[in-house]
Amino acid sequence: MEWIKNIFKGTHDDSDIPEIEELPDILPVLPLKDAVLLPGAVLPLLVTNPASAALIKELHGTGSSIVAVSMRKPHEIHPAVWDNLFSIGCMAKITKVSPGKGGELSIMIRGYRKVLLEEKTTDQPFMKARVTYLTESVEPDTQVYALALSTRDILAQLARRSYQNLDTVLANLAKIKDPHLLLSTTTTNLPIPMDKKQQILEEDDFQTKFTFLYDSLREELDILEISSKITEKARGEINNAQREYYLRQQLKAIKKELGEAGSDADDEMEELRKEILAKELPEEVSREVTKDLKRISRMQPSSSEYVTIRTYLDWILDLPWHESSPDNLEIGNVEQILNEDHFNLKKPKKRILEYLSVKKLKQDLKGPILCFVGPPGVGKTSLGKSIARAMGRKFIRISLGGVRDEAEIRGHRRTYIGAMPGRIIGGIKSAGTVNPVFMLDEIDKLTQDIHGDPASALLEALDPEQNSHFTDHYLNVAYDLSKVFFITTANVVDTIPPALLDRMEIVEIDGYTHEDKLAIAKNYLIPKEIDANGLTGRPIDFKDEAVDHIIRHYTRESGVRNLQREIASSLRIIASEIVRGGIEDYSVDCAFVEKALGALRYLPEAKQRTTIPGVATGLAWTPFGGEILFVESALVQGKDEMILTGQMGDVMKESARLGLSIIKGMGIEIKTDHCIHIHVPAGAIPKDGPSAGVTMVTSIISLLTEKIVRNDLAMTGEITLRGVVLPVGGIKEKVLAARRAGIRSIILPKLNAKDLQDIEAYVTNDLCIHFVENIEDVLKIAFPEAASSGLEAISPPPAEEPVRDAPSLRVQ
Numbered sequence: 001m002e003w004i005k006n007i008f009k010g011t012h013d014d015s016d017i018p019e020i021e022e023l024p025d026i027l028p029v030l031p032l033k034d035a036v037l038l039p040g041a042v043l044p045l046l047v048t049n050p051a052s053a054a055l056i057k058e059l060h061g062t063g064s065s066i067v068a069v070s071m072r073k074p075h076e077i078h079p080a081v082w083d084n085l086f087s088i089g090c091m092a093k094i095t096k097v098s099p100g101k102g103g104e105l106s107i108m109i110r111g112y113r114k115v116l117l118e119e120k121t122t123d124q125p126f127m128k129a130r131v132t133y134l135t136e137s138v139e140p141d142t143q144v145y146a147l148a149l150s151t152r153d154i155l156a157q158l159a160r161r162s163y164q165n166l167d168t169v170l171a172n173l174a175k176i177k178d179p180h181l182l183l184s185t186t187t188t189n190l191p192i193p194m195d196k197k198q199q200i201l202e203e204d205d206f207q208t209k210f211t212f213l214y215d216s217l218r219e220e221l222d223i224l225e226i227s228s229k230i231t232e233k234a235r236g237e238i239n240n241a242q243r244e245y246y247l248r249q250q251l252k253a254i255k256k257e258l259g260e261a262g263s264d265a266d267d268e269m270e271e272l273r274k275e276i277l278a279k280e281l282p283e284e285v286s287r288e289v290t291k292d293l294k295r296i297s298r299m300q301p302s303s304s305e306y307v308t309i310r311t312y313l314d315w316i317l318d319l320p321w322h323e324s325s326p327d328n329l330e331i332g333n334v335e336q337i338l339n340e341d342h343f344n345l346k347k348p349k350k351r352i353l354e355y356l357s358v359k360k361l362k363q364d365l366k367g368p369i370l371c372f373v374g375p376p377g378v379g380k381t382s383l384g385k386s387i388a389r390a391m392g393r394k395f396i397r398i399s400l401g402g403v404r405d406e407a408e409i410r411g412h413r414r415t416y417i418g419a420m421p422g423r424i425i426g427g428i429k430s431a432g433t434v435n436p437v438f439m440l441d442e443i444d445k446l447t448q449d450i451h452g453d454p455a456s457a458l459l460e461a462l463d464p465e466q467n468s469h470f471t472d473h474y475l476n477v478a479y480d481l482s483k484v485f486f487i488t489t490a491n492v493v494d495t496i497p498p499a500l501l502d503r504m505e506i507v508e509i510d511g512y513t514h515e516d517k518l519a520i521a522k523n524y525l526i527p528k529e530i531d532a533n534g535l536t537g538r539p540i541d542f543k544d545e546a547v548d549h550i551i552r553h554y555t556r557e558s559g560v561r562n563l564q565r566e567i568a569s570s571l572r573i574i575a576s577e578i579v580r581g582g583i584e585d586y587s588v589d590c591a592f593v594e595k596a597l598g599a600l601r602y603l604p605e606a607k608q609r610t611t612i613p614g615v616a617t618g619l620a621w622t623p624f625g626g627e628i629l630f631v632e633s634a635l636v637q638g639k640d641e642m643i644l645t646g647q648m649g650d651v652m653k654e655s656a657r658l659g660l661s662i663i664k665g666m667g668i669e670i671k672t673d674h675c676i677h678i679h680v681p682a683g684a685i686p687k688d689g690p691s692a693g694v695t696m697v698t699s700i701i702s703l704l705t706e707k708i709v710r711n712d713l714a715m716t717g718e719i720t721l722r723g724v725v726l727p728v729g730g731i732k733e734k735v736l737a738a739r740r741a742g743i744r745s746i747i748l749p750k751l752n753a754k755d756l757q758d759i760e761a762y763v764t765n766d767l768c769i770h771f772v773e774n775i776e777d778v779l780k781i782a783f784p785e786a787a788s789s790g791l792e793a794i795s796p797p798p799a800e801e802p803v804r805d806a807p808s809l810r811v812q
């Protein structure tokens, strides 16, 4: 750049331009490549063309003039072609020549006059041309001064912006006061477009020349401004992106240093976000989750809140929101599976088939809430499992026994440490579908305490009207339970909270008869246990007599759980014998059972018990099914009205007192200073209810009249003060219990006759059932000899005789 600075040496001073004495007509032509020389300006050049070099060498030092003229197409055609030259050039003188680095010449020429190249006169040794000197308007006016001022201003601005790295040059140009010099030097030396330069040279009017220059500079400045703006913006953008990247890197480094979330945590977040997106959550849930996701991404993974939210998000992700299993709506198929798993149980099976039939017709059917009620071991739970298998749904069971806290059903709010969803949501999660068969076992064993009422939470889950929006405290968003098939089970209906009971459809599952049990054992339990004990494929012969023996002497139950257990015990003996050293006989008979299970556990005791006066056999209903119970009376010394033992409840005590009053009303006297003691054995078991009324009266009369009650008879019925026998509940279970105990005659209230319709004929066929209306009917059946030998036989003893010696009964 040194050379360009030299241009300005002396250019500030107008007088510095030497005058020219002669203006020759023919001038040697110096073609300019990418340059235009204006009169008054100095142009440094590097001469590479041999012809031009020859010209310079020849003329240098002679003071001769040349004409410097620009080429039209500097790169296309050889410079020496006449036609490739503009017709206007500038007469110039060579002021300096010095050898360049690569052997070329570095020269400086100064322009003097604008010339028109008329014709080429020669080409050898270098081109010469005839020229005409052109005159221009040279007087600068105010306009030109103004233009010069603005031009200088622009030059200064370009200098400030380091236009083409020419800041010093531009600064010097901006100092030139003379408009001519300013115009020529600037045009010649600044890299404005060539055609503009030539235009300025060719133009005659000085003001127009200046306007051209000014416009060109202005344009350069504009372009410069715009491009610097663009550069600035791009730089800004890059800077922002870089800044963020840089900060993130730093953050990562800092976090790593602190042992907090590194890149793994970021990946985890990303993964979580993707999983949540893929889950297609309902809108409300998605909103809640997104909020939590945002919060968690700003937390340290070691913080307890992070863990809490993370656990919550995992729950949401693990829960099924849309996934459901297709229902097997092939009714025949379903029925076959249900029968495969369970014997009998017609009522519940029928109900399931009805449900599926309706479901087949109506797609959006809400799940019903069935409640299987029955004694233990009758297959309530296993039926639920079988229903799920038959329908092709997932099966989930939760036990409500002992649940007394609402939170167990509905979860704890997330604000509590260690909060978890309740059992319902927990169950759904493990099912993995929105439509499982959901069994709520032992709903009658729900309790309630200060922590709220679990029943009310269940109510929301079970009510088909509101369970599409079940809210678990932990989830805090509504969950749709309407597709769940809820089945609840209970042993008794009485303890089920009434509001819950109201929403359920009760399906009673009764206890099994002896014959049922035989069939169940043979067709279901034995094959099941053979399999469970690893005896599949062995020729096991479990004889019917053995099953019968177990049912009669080793179990006393309504269901088949103990039966199953005893069968299993017997089979285990076989298994252990096989392992010990081989056995040949795989048959299980009565002797084998006795050997395997030990001494007989149950013997028909009714006959033995009722061998003395004062004992009567009653029939009771308990949550475990029907039972026989003995009412024992004795006369003891004492002033009390009566003594009652055997954990009787209030109602039972009342019916005992009532019985006594009836007897007194019959005119039967009790020995002075004596009272009646009534005891109901199995003293540890609480008993209650009015249905032992007839049994108590019978027992007391037997005691006072010293007549023994028929030993093959059992009875049930409530009694009024006037001796009328009222109907009672649990008839089927009671009849089955009597039959189990080997009793063949049963006294039932007449108004219970309709209940026998529920019992299969084969059960009642071999029983003698007496329907009674009042206590007289009972006594006639209980004391047949007395009845057949007339009323006197049981008339009260004479007043002076002790009651015990001559018992008699006056029936009113």
Ligand SMILES: Nc1ncnc2c1ncn2[C@@H]1O[C@H](COP(=O)(O)OP(=O)(O)OP(=O)(O)O)[C@@H](O)[C@H]1O
Pocket: 341, 342, 343, 344, 345, 374, 375, 376, 377, 378, 379, 380, 381, 382, 383, 489, 490, 491, 520, 524, 525, 559, 560, 561, 564
């Ligand atoms: N009708 C039946 N056919 C075949 N097996 C049966 C039948 N009833 C009960 N069982 C079998 O008896 C066993 C006990 O049944 P389960 O556990 O379902 O009784 P539960 O009614 O739920 O009793 P709990 O009230 O005590 O819960 C199961 O192995 C079951 O398969």
Ligand SMILES: [Mg+2]
Pocket: 380, 381, 382, 441, 489
């Ligand atoms: Mg059960």
